[in-house]
């Protein structure tokens with residue numbers, strides 16, 4: 419059976435033009451005028467865009483004594499309702515656990531996904547087994563490796579481990595990733611705040627000031643540079659971190675920064691809400707910042723110094739958040755956003771004139787596909803690409819609310835926000851999985867997408883390192899040692 423999308427305007431990261439799109443067997447087989455197919459989807463007044471790719475999710479993740487509430491079933495269902503057709507989730511090996519053992523567990527969890535997915539591997543400890551398993555991970559299509567510089571005593575790795583792992587990533591042609599916050603300073607500030615009686619959710623923000631992130635981002639960039647690996651900085655939330663990324667990119671380093679939709683539109687005043695639940699539901703790391711930092715993130719997306727918009731979807735129910743009553747450091751860190759990322763970014767980005775529709779596609783899909791080596795299978799409207807597509811209606815409106823959402827949690831951090839610009843249809847490999855407000859999910863439809871390493875970038879960095887490596891100077895006249 420063939421499907422044709424008719425009467426729409428195709429919007430990609432670099433082109434806007436009128437054409438029909440023909441889909442056969444899950445891929446795009448023709449783009450042009452007057453195409454016909456068995457099933458017709460009308461895109462009058464709409465944009466046909468690549469489906470969103472969320473490069474940063476934590477579905478059913480064991481964390482802070484519990485599991486994040488959205489799993490691959492509800493998480494990918496939520497994504498499809500908001501135009502996201504692929505997620506990239508983090509495999510989190512336990513202390514001493516082999517990377518491929520952990521990968522097996524994640525493959526088991528993802529069996530009910532409604533949409534395609536890929537994985538990043540977290541490096542949560544260091545040893546010969548991890549070193550060896552990293553090669554197996556790359557061979558299994560998991561080529562990006564995340565390092566937590568925060569969460570001391572749990573997920574955090576130290577600088578020597580970071581350097582060793584980054585070198586290994588560089589040699590394997592992989593991509594190094596960091597959660598950049600100085601975990602030692604966060605631990606000190608947390609203990610001090612608690613000792614002084616600052617136990618509420620607002621103290622979470624006090625314990626993680628922008629300097630904590632700026633310092634770690636700069637450190638990670640420098641360590642990556644010495645190790646000869648490209649670096650992707652997740653959830654860049656402030657000017658201090660953005661400044662380090664901007665400077666590195668201007669100096670020719672291969673560094674990418676990823677703001678979250680939450681940091682772009684929600685600010686620190688949320689933590690001063692008199693309602694404990696309201697504030698705790700918004701506890702995440704890094705915390706929400708002030709307007710100055712938000713302006714910096716928007717400018718980064720506009721100028722290209724920041725590359726992708728993600729969610730870091732790691733949703734906990736109110737009951738789970740209440741683990742931290744009386745001690746903010748026990749509130750599970752994380753917020754949701756999978757269903758809302760595209761509509762909220764369109765509302766605050768495109769409708770305000772901060773982003774063009776093409777830039778919107780770039781930061782929600784195409785840039786991500788290119789950085790993660792998924793392009794042009796994903797992130798493209800091209801013949802031969804997977805038909806992961808959105809038919810986007812810029813006139814369609816809704817008010818975001820937890821009662822109508824797909825996510826398993828009982829609130830929404832964007833509650834009450836009015837958005838104009840929503841998917842009319844979302845297609846996953848050609849299957850219409852969302853249509854005019856209704857999800858037509860199919861558990862198990864989603865497939866794992868393995869990724870090839872990108873040795874070219876790493877080889878370029880290695881070649882430069884070799885050319886500029888320290889070498890002893892060959893000397894002609896060496897004086898005799900004096901007596």
Ligand SMILES: NC(=O)NCCC(=O)O
Pocket residue numbers: 476597701702703704730732751752753
């Ligand atoms: N971001 C957050 O608060 N929770 C998810 C885990 C992480 O990415 O740090």
Ligand SMILES: [Zn+2]
Pocket residue numbers: 597652653703
């Ligand atoms: Zn993180």
Ligand SMILES: [Zn+2]
Pocket residue numbers: 474475476652730732
């Ligand atoms: Zn995360």
